[in-house]
Amino acid sequence: MREMRFFPAELTSDVPVITLSGNELVHIEQHKGLECYQEDEIVLRTSAGKLHVTGKEMYFKTYTAFEAVIAGSIDNITIQGGK
Amino acid sequence: MKGLKRFVTVEGLNLERFFRMTAEQGVACLKARRRGRRCTFLIDESRLPVLVAIAVQGGWQITQGSRCGAGRHYDRVRRHWLLGGLLCVMVIGILLMTQMLWSVSLINAGSYVSDARIFLRHTGIQAPMMKSSVDLNELREQLEWRYPDVAWIECGWRGTALRITFVQGISSKDEHLCTSARDVVSAESGIVECVITLAGTPVVSSGDLVTAGQTLIQGYERGADEQNIPVSARGIVKLRVWDSASAKVSLYETNTIYTGNSEKNIRIEGPFFALYNPDKPTYEHFDIKRGSMPLGGLFFPFMLHVDEYRECRAERTIRSIEQVKREAEEAAMRILREKTGFDDDFVDKWVDYCMIEDEEVCAIVYGERIVDAASYD
Structure with a gap:
């Protein structure tokens, strides 16, 4: 498949877009569903793998099929695995 | 109800699956906070049936909480509808009451008070009535036409009261004194310079010599039927008056x-x-x-x-006559100013000197001024 070079990857594919604001807010777009939700750990499925967000007293400010906004004291964000 | 947000608590196993299903159904969960097997979040109230269906399907227990934001106030008002209704009625009542005229105050109306009140009653301006039905400009014009002696009239609102202020052309003191007949008598002695009669009959004319206490304007006027009508005489009678003061200063001075x-x-x-x-x-x-x-x-x-x-001795020396005259004149002038008042302007003044027994110089200062002998201030 020919690569579309002039558009951002998130527009042409379903890769997750993760925006971290300080250590209090993380905005995740294009996720594939919630895997695990605890106060200290949230796992979301994405096309790039499992997105692990660890921290303290975390909660979803918004949770929809397309985006999730996690607020709280965020310590670590990692992506494990792949397609 | 669309637009209103409500807190919902969901309880059960695998809450992650519940969230996935809500997302698949297009339900946005806000402020989702999990405590063990229980999770509380905020959803749009219109999506509540979808959420209930998911909960029933998956075996989760769902509890509806209170509304959030404006919806909470809406609920409160619905619960206390009687109180809310009363509050609304009160607010409307207060707003209506502020739009009404509740009192009319006449300020400085003096002798026109009763007549002005009758006039206002005839024109239909009396409490209570709507403020919007009172045309202040028209009312002011009507009152000014009715009372031509009044300098001007101000009409305005002070809250819910209509304030009508009469600004009189003459002072209240004059108005008070005008109620009885009186003559104008001279306060000082002098020669009449001019007479301006405002009320009464003048009995002096320019050039007359008058003494203090002499009548200047008599308190009557000749009516149309040749009858003397008693009035409170008023006017301006300018008098040319003279005052004098003297001071003595010794020609000698004693030095130690x-x-x-x-x-x-x-x-x-x-x-x-x-x-x-x-x-x-x-x-x-x-x-x-x-x-x-x-x-x-x-x-x-x-x-x-x-x-x-x-040890010392006193030595008597004669001073310069010019200096002594100057000092005597200054002293006499100061005495004259104290006598007549420092505010009075002299139209003319002159000084006479005399020597007393070759010892003292006496300066006599004369001041000429124009005064209003009819003024009673």
């Missing part, structure tokens, strides 16, 4: 000449005794220079007094 001889008398004083030389100096004339000093500091109650007697 010291001979150079002096004696000292030292005196020590305590609380219970005094040590001093009782002998006085033998000089015929002397000046004394006194000095005191505490002995042993301020807290030691002994004082040392030193009196120095300086």
Whole structure:
């Protein structure tokens, strides 16, 4: 498949877009569903793998099929695995 | 109800699956906070049936909480609808009451008070009525036409009261005195300069010599039927009056000449005794220079007094006549100003001098001024 070079990857594919604001807010777009939700750990499925967000007293400010906004004291964000 | 947000608590196993299903159904969960097997979040109230269906399907227990934001107030009002209704009625009532005229106050109306009230009643302006039905400009014009003697009239609102202020052309003191007949008599003696009669009949004319207490304007006027109508006389009568003051200043001055001889008398004083030389100096004339000093500091109650007697003699010398005349004139002028008042302007003034027994110069200052003899201030 020919690569579309002039558009951002998130527009042409379903890769997750993760925006971290300080250590209090993380905005995740294009996720594939919630895997695990605890106060200290949230796992979301994405096309790039499992997105692990660890921290303290975390909660979803918004949770929809397309985006999730996690607020709280965020310590670590990692992506494990792949397609 | 669309737009309103409501808190919902969901309880059960695998809450992650519940969230996935809600997302698949297009339900946005806000402020989702999990505590163990229970999770509380905020959803749009219109999506609540979808959420309930998911919960029933998956076996989760769902509990509806309170509304959030404006919805909470809406619920509160719905619960206390009677109180809300009363509040609304009260607010509307207060707003209506502020749009109404509740009192009419006439300020400085003086003798027009009763007539103005009757006029207002006839024109339909009386409490209570709507403020919007009162045309202030028209009312002011009507009142000014009705009372031409009043300088002007101000109409305005002060809250819910209509304030009508009468600004009188003449002071209240004049108005008070005008109620009875009176003459205008002269306050001073002088020659009449001009007479302006505002009320009454003048009995003096320009050039007449009048004395204090003499009638200037009589308190009557000739009516159409040749009858004398008593009035309170008013007017301006300008009088040319003269005042004088004199001052005497000695032509001689006495100077003290010291001979150079002096004696000292030292005196020590305590609380219970005094040590001093009782002998006085033998000089015929002397000046004394006194000095005191505490002995042993301020807290030691002994004082040392030193009196120095300086012999002197008095010498009488004659002064310059011009200087004495100038001093006498200044003194006389000051006395005249104190007599007539510092605010009065003299239209003319002059000075006469005379010598008294070759000892003193007497200056007599005359001041001429124009005064209003009819003024009673």
